[in-house]
């Protein structure tokens with residue numbers, strides 16, 4: 001895993017301690033001098049190795065980065081003991097930073113508040129990961145969304161209408177123009193900003209049955225080598241259900257493979273991750289999101305699961321199931337902090353991630369926490385509430 005946490009100092013401290021110990025052994029040879037012995041040097045302080053918890057990823061997701069007050073947010077998060085921000089910088093229909101050449105920018109450019117904010121975060125010890133919402137056209141300007149619907153580039157349901165959520169459409173994953181659009185956005189972001197990582201979110205089909213656009217039909221038929229007469233019934237309930245879902249997974253798998261490679265090429269040593277649904281089987285079947293395969297093949301360095309439940313036992317059960325699906329060191333647990341009324345509930349879930357050996361946790365979301373003044377104080381060695 002690459003740079004999960006923000007404090008890789010543990011190994012250095014251990015190495016320093018070894019050097020000190022080894023050095024103290026080398027002065028024990030007998031000497032035969034007559035001059036008065038020198039007073040012994042004062043003992044060097046022996047650093048106490050901190051627990052490996054120092055590498056824990058303690059993160060928050062920021063949904064609407066256009067409304068983020070970077071100064072107060074980074075100060076609050078530093079004070080509370082967090083070390084990572086996953087900031088949404090682009091969606092399938094909008095750039096949340098100025099002067100994009102890939103997507104319509106919905107914020108002004110002078111000064112560039114994102115650049116300033118990332119600099120502030122770094123100076124306060126916080127890693128910043130750019131989040132790319134891949135398919136969902138969150139905050140897309142209406143004219144841009146209309147243009148893409150008119151040119152048949154959005155996901156369509158079985159009735160042929162665009163799939164919509166909260167007024168926003170979704171990019172169809174099988175279309176080369178859409179894949180090129182997001183590739184361009186990802187490359188632009190990671191080249192322009194000194195981010196520590198890139199995270200892909202909404203890299204999947206919609207949970208509503210999708211996509212049945214003309215391109216998906218054509219590509220699916222080309223893959224299986226035959227014309228599907230009863231479309232879309234044959235892929236919804238008929239003879240081609242399994243093949244259609246395998247094809248959908250292939251579309252998403254090849255997309256994230258490509259995006260990840262481009263991001264790593266544009267900024268070497270970047271941490272690459274994905275926000276994913278907790279239940280692997282449902283993620284595969286309903287959204288074509290095979291995050292185990294992405295980990296197995298190294299397309300992503302780790303995943304952040306959306307393990308959103310207010311019930312502690314249910315949370316424990318879900319995390320344990322995630323950890324049977326993939327190496328636990330690669331499964332950072334996303335916590336639905338917006339579902340809690342009391343900080344003690346959040347404390348219990350953070351403690352649970354530690355008991356279960358998770359490499360870290362991410363709260364969804366900072367937007368919600370800031371509006372409710374609902375942020376735990378993690379302290380230096382563990383949560384304190």
Ligand SMILES: [Zn+2]
Pocket residue numbers: 154155156172173174211212213214215216217
């Ligand atoms: Zn389609």
